[in-house]
Amino acid sequence: MEQPVTSLETGNTAVILWLEGGHWFQNKMRGIGIREQKTIRLVAKHPFNGPIVVEVDGREITIGRRMADHIITGVPE
Amino acid sequence: MKKIVLMGNPNVGKSVVFSRLTGTNVIASNYPGTTVDFSKGKMCFGKEGHEIIDAPGTYSLEPSNKAEEVAVEMFGQADLIIDVADATNLERNLYLTLQLLEQKKPVILALNMWDEARHTGIIIDLKKLENELHIPVVPTVALSGEGFSDLVRRFDEARSPAEIEPMNDRERWMKIGEIIGNVQQVTHRHHTLRDWISEASIRPLTGVPIALVVIFTALWLVSFIGETLITYIFDPLFTLYAPIVMSISIWLGPGLLHELLIGQLINGEIDYIQSMGLLTTGLYVPFAMVLPYIIAFYSVLAVFEDTGYLPRLATLSDTLFHRFGMHGFGIIPVFLGLGCNVPGVLATRSLETKKQRFIAATLIAISVPCMAKNAMVFGILGSFGMVYVILVFGTLFLVFVSSGIILNRLIKGDSPEICLEIPPYRKPDPLTVLKKTWMRIRWFLKEAIPFVFLGVLLINVLYAVGFVEWLGGIFAPVIQGWFGLPQEATTALLVGFLRKDLAVGMLLPLGMSPLQLVIATTLLTIYFPCVGTFAVMFRELGIRDMIKATAFMAGTAFVVGGAMRLILLGI
Ligand SMILES: Nc1nc2c(ncn2[C@@H]2O[C@H](COP(=O)(O)OP(=O)(O)OP(=O)(O)O)[C@@H](O)[C@H]2O)c(=O)[nH]1
Ligand SMILES: [Mg+2]
Numbered sequence: 056m057e058q059p060v061t062s063l064e065t066g067n068t069a070v071i072l073w074l075e076g077g078h079w080f081q082n083k084m085r086g087i088g089i090r091e092q093k094t095i096r097l098v099a100k101h102p103f104n105g106p107i108v109v110e111v112d113g114r115e116i117t118i119g120r121r122m123a124d125h126i127i128t129g130v131p132e
Numbered sequence: 133m134k135k136i137v138l139m140g141n142p143n144v145g146k147s148v149v150f151s152r153l154t155g156t157n158v159i160a161s162n163y164p165g166t167t168v169d170f171s172k173g174k175m176c177f178g179k180e181g182h183e184i185i186d187a188p189g190t191y192s193l194e195p196s197n198k199a200e201e202v203a204v205e206m207f208g209q210a211d212l213i214i215d216v217a218d219a220t221n222l223e224r225n226l227y228l229t230l231q232l233l234e235q236k237k238p239v240i241l242a243l244n245m246w247d248e249a250r251h252t253g254i255i256i257d258l259k260k261l262e263n264e265l266h267i268p269v270v271p272t273v274a275l276s277g278e279g280f281s282d283l284v285r286r287f288d289e290a291r292s293p294a295e296i297e298p299m300n301d302r303e304r305w306m307k308i309g310e311i312i313g314n315v316q317q318v319t320h321r322h323h324t325l326r327d328w329i330s331e332a333s334i335r336p337l338t339g340v341p342i343a344l345v346v347i348f349t350a351l352w353l354v355s356f357i358g359e360t361l362i363t364y365i366f367d368p369l370f371t372l373y374a375p376i377v378m379s380i381s382i383w384l385g386p387g388l389l390h391e392l393l394i395g396q397l398i399n400g401e402i403d404y405i406q407s408m409g410l411l412t413t414g415l416y417v418p419f420a421m422v423l424p425y426i427i428a429f430y431s432v433l434a435v436f437e438d439t440g441y442l443p444r445l446a447t448l449s450d451t452l453f454h455r456f457g458m459h460g461f462g463i464i465p466v467f468l469g470l471g472c473n474v475p476g477v478l479a480t481r482s483l484e485t486k487k488q489r490f491i492a493a494t495l496i497a498i499s500v501p502c503m504a505k506n507a508m509v510f511g512i513l514g515s516f517g518m519v520y521v522i523l524v525f526g527t528l529f530l531v532f533v534s535s536g537i538i539l540n541r542l543i544k545g546d547s548p549e550i551c552l553e554i555p556p557y558r559k560p561d562p563l564t565v566l567k568k569t570w571m572r573i574r575w576f577l578k579e580a581i582p583f584v585f586l587g588v589l590l591i592n593v594l595y596a597v598g599f600v601e602w603l604g605g606i607f608a609p610v611i612q613g614w615f616g617l618p619q620e621a622t623t624a625l626l627v628g629f630l631r632k633d634l635a636v637g638m639l640l641p642l643g644m645s646p647l648q649l650v651i652a653t654t655l656l657t658i659y660f661p662c663v664g665t666f667a668v669m670f671r672e673l674g675i676r677d678m679i680k681a682t683a684f685m686a687g688t689a690f691v692v693g694g695a696m697r698l699i700l701l702g703i
Contacts, residue, residue, distance in 0.1 A: 065335075085305065086191035087553055088224045099335040105451035106460065106550050108334050113252075113321060114221060115330065117447040119459065119549020 060126040061107055063097040069128035071095050071111075076125045084126065087116055095128060134182045136287075137206045139232060140216035141225050142166075142189025143555050145244040148274035149216055150186035153284070157571050158186055160564075161437035162555050163464070165189070165482035168199040170206050177284050185210070188481075191224075193231045198481040198489070207232075212290055213239045214283075219249035219256060219271065222316060226308045229265065233296040239267050240290040242283055246271040248556075253319035260315045266293030275561065326557055334444045334554065343448050346441065350432050357428035366420040370404060377402055377411055392592055405511070406637045414588040417633050418580050421507045423573070429471050429503055430572045431565065438560035438568075442467065443552055450550050456536025457491045457543065458483065459550040469496040471503055472576065473665040477672055486677075487545030493669055494539060494681040497661040498688060499532040501525070504580070504633040505657045511636040512653050516646040523650045523700075524657075531658060531692060539684070579664060580631070587630035591638070594623065614690070616697040618642050621652055628656045630663060647700045651693060659689035 063069055071093050074081045088111050089095070098115055099108040107123045109116055118126075138146045142164030151157050154173025159166060171186045187206040188199035195201040207213070215232055217225035222243070232239050241261075243249075249256065262269045268289045272279035299307065332338040377394065381402065384390045394402065395409030404416035436442060442464055450460030461482060469476025473496050480492040501509065513520040540547070594600050603626065604611075604619040611617050611625075624638040635656050639649060660682070661669065670678045697703065 082192065082194070082301065083196065083551060085301075086224070086227060087551060088221070090305065098331055099339075099447075101336050101447070101451060103451050105336070106447060108447060108554070112221065112223065115334065115554035117334075117443070117450070117460070117550055117552045117554060119450070119551065122549050122551065 057127055057129045059124045060095055060097060060109060060128050061100070061120060061123045063128065065097055065100055068094055068096045069130060072127050072129045074125060075127055080122065080125065084122075088112055088114055089116065089118075089126060095126070133180065134211045135185060135209055136182050136212045136214060137185045137187055137210035138214050138216055139187060139203065139207055139210075139228065140189060141191055141218065141221075141228060143553065144189065144216050144218040144225065145274040146189065146216045147186055149214070149242065149244065149272070150184060152274055152277055152280060154184050157567060159568060159571065161434075161442075161568075162440040162558050163437065163442045164553050164555070165199060165461070165464070165479070166437075168202070168478055168481040170202055175284075177287065190228065192228060193235075197484045202481075207235075207237075210237060212287070213237055214242055215239050216242045216244050218245050219243040220245050220252055220254055222254075222256060223308060223312045226311060227304060230296065230299065230304050230307065233265065233267070233293060234298045236292045238290040238292050240283070240286060241265065241267055241269045242279075243269060243271045244274050246279065247273045247276070252321060255317040255319070257315045261311070264311045264314060266295050267291055275564070330444075330554070330557055333441070334447055336448070339444065339448050343445055346445075350436065353432050354425065354428045357431070358425040361424035361427060362420065366424055370416060370420050374402065380411065391596075392589070395588075395592075403637075406641055408588055408591055408637055410585055410588050413634070413637050414585050417507075417631070417636070418577075418584045421511055421636075422504050422580070422633055423576070425503045425507055426471070426573060426576050427569065431569045433467070433471060434565040434568045435560050436467075438558060438565060440555040440557050443554045446550070446552060447554070454547065455540065456495065456533075457540030457547045458488045458536075459547065461550060461552060462488070462492050465492050465496060466500055469500040469502065471572070472579075473497055473500065473502050473661060474579075474668045476500065476502075477665060477668045480672065484548050485546045487543050488547055490543060490673060490677055490681070491536065491539045493673060494684060495532055495536055497665050497669060497681065498535060498658050498685050499528045501528060501657050502632075504631065504662075508633045508636050508656065509653050511633070512639055512649050513646065516649070520646050520650050524654050527650075527654050527692065527696065528657060531688060535684070535688060583631050583663065584634065587627050587634045590630060591623070591627055591634070594626075610690075614697065615651055615655065615693040616701045616703060617648055617652055618644065624652065625656060625659065628662070629660055629666075632656055632662055650700060651696045654696060655689055655693050658685060658692060660685060 071091050074084050093111050096110040098110050104120045106117050106119050138150055140146050147158050147160035147167050153175050156173040158171045167188045173184045174181055175184055185206050187203040190200040190203040193204055195204050213232055215229050258269050268286045270279055270283045272283055333342050381394045393409050393411045395407035395412055398406055402412050404412055407413050446460035446463050449463045453460050453462045465476045465479040468479050476496045477493045480489045483489050509524050600623045604622045607622045608619040611619050611622050620642050624635040628635050639652055
């Protein structure tokens with residue numbers, strides 16, 4: 056099932072399938088460690104459309120909700 | 133002389149490497165975005181001297197904020213690059229490494245945080261990595277100095293490999309995948325207590341209570357340490373000093389020199405706060421009133437910075453700070469601004485857009501009280517009771533929130549979202565904390581003392597030439613009619629431009645009621661920044677935005693002062 060990382064349950068893990076957006080967005084995400092094929096875990100989701108915290112490669116990263124909505128994840132085959 | 137530039141991702145230890153290579157200390161902290169400007173230092177090896185430059189961290193050579201722009205600019209000037217990479221996060225760090233190699237400048241790679249890589253079970257085959265990148269790779273631990281003799285010895289081997297050709301993004305990431313597959317082995321890591329604390333402090337339900345406890349503990353610590361230093365060290369010192377200045381006063385006799393050095397005698401005695409002489413108030417204010425709190429604040433801040441808690445706080449406050457047209461990272465400049473507004477305004481460089489930077493800088497200057505302002509508030513109102521002190525800070529908080537909301541509406545431009553790496557919690561090293569605190573204390577003394585002296589001098593001159601009465605007369609309608617203060621308070625506001633803390637001695641003798649003093653101190657903090665902050669805002673924002681910010685501050689002071697008169701004085 057394909058879904059944005061923001062739809063995961065807190066604590067759950069998925070694989071990043073693609074980054075939906077322009078060059079700038081993709082570069083920014085990849086630069087900070089959020090890349091296709093990586094396993095991503097949702098650590099925290101802040102209320103009132105606040106940011107989410109994810110863990111990739113053992114590192115926590117905080118990202119705004121709108122950006123996070125464009126990180127599309129799925130379950131690996 | 134060769135220019136050697138330290139390049140690397142944020143928070144990989146570049147500044148510690150710089151301090152170690154040059155012997156010049158610069159601020160290093162456990163969060164990305166500590167360094168926002170370059171620092172230069174010198175080191176010798178071989179026969180020549182070399183210039184070493186510490187640059188801000190960047191994820192790529194396409195800058196996304198002002199700090200990263202500085203890094204890219206420094207890269208342009210470099211003759212040799214020390215690429216500092218975080219060994220525990222090699223894959224991501226290699227992106228910048230490849231970009232650097234494609235630019236055809238000689239590069240040497242320092243694999244820093246080698247100690248942490250060892251602990252977390254990350255194994256990197258150095259020989260293979262050298263073969264892949266075609267440059268020297270040296271493992272280092274910047275904190276202990278491990279690997280540094282190797283690093284320096286191998287500077288000569290730095291090269292720009294012809295084997296690495298310009299690539300596009302996709303090719304670069306493919307190449308990185310290939311390299312990592314060849315050189316790195318990661319043993320599976322179990323969740324540790326540290327991970328557990330890390331998650332508890334960043335989740336909303338547990339994180340917010342933790343943040344409140346942490347902040348209140350920190351504030352309590354600052355005031356406790358500050359008061360202790362005053363009671364047991366600084367006040368006793370000035371008691372010892374009193375007979376000395378008194379004998380100087382008697383020896384000088386009345387006259388111009390006495391006015392300047394000692395100032396007015398109050399009931400035949402020297403009053404450290406009100407006398408306004410260079411050797412009395414000029415020394416007492418910076419050393420006995422402000423310095424103790426500077427020491428207290430910066431030692432607590434250093435511990436905070438080095439643990440890595442600040443990015444977590446930034447995450448928790450993100451939603452709130454979006455109301456003010458910034459994102460959560462904005463809380464870091466605000467925190468730094470509590471010590472002194474100047475480094476606070478500088479730290480806004482890590483925000484992405486002009487709008488964010490303008491709002492952050494203006495809010496700091498208008499409503500974030502630095503230690504000198506805090507000393508002033510406590511110095512003036514402390515003896516009347518805490519309720520008055522709280523009135524001032526409460527008003528400042530309201531001004532912060534409402535100005536933030538208004539500026540967010542008023543200022544055009546983007547407020548992009550947060551995208552912040554959270555560093556692992558680290559145990560602060562006591563020696564590093566001490567060194568960092570000492571560096572900031574020295575900076576305070578160097579910057580503040582000349583202005584205190586200048587302020588004292590100015591007060592004396594202005595009184596002598598009758599300027600004070602003249603100005604008081606002009607501003608009387610506003611000061612008296614609108615703010616409900618005696619017209620002599622004008623001078624305090626004027627001198628506040630040089631040093632806010634000097635105003636204590638000028639407001640106290642005017643016999644105002646505590647509520648009038650609440651209005652006066654609030655106005656003093658918001659109406660205008662001190663010269664230092666003014667200068668740095670001018671540099672960071674440019675003249676047009678500086679004028680805008682100043683107009684906003686004056687307008688706010690006018691409105692807030694009038695409102696306070698109505699509410700507090702009921703007239
Ligand atoms: N364990 C360990 N910690 C280190 C090492 N080098 C630096 N640190 C710590 O890592 C943190 C970041 O160091 P900085 O020197 O501020 O990093 P920077 O690369 O200059 O960061 P920015 O200026 O934000 O780009 C600090 O808390 C240092 O004490 C190291 O080799 N090992
Ligand atoms: Mg640095």
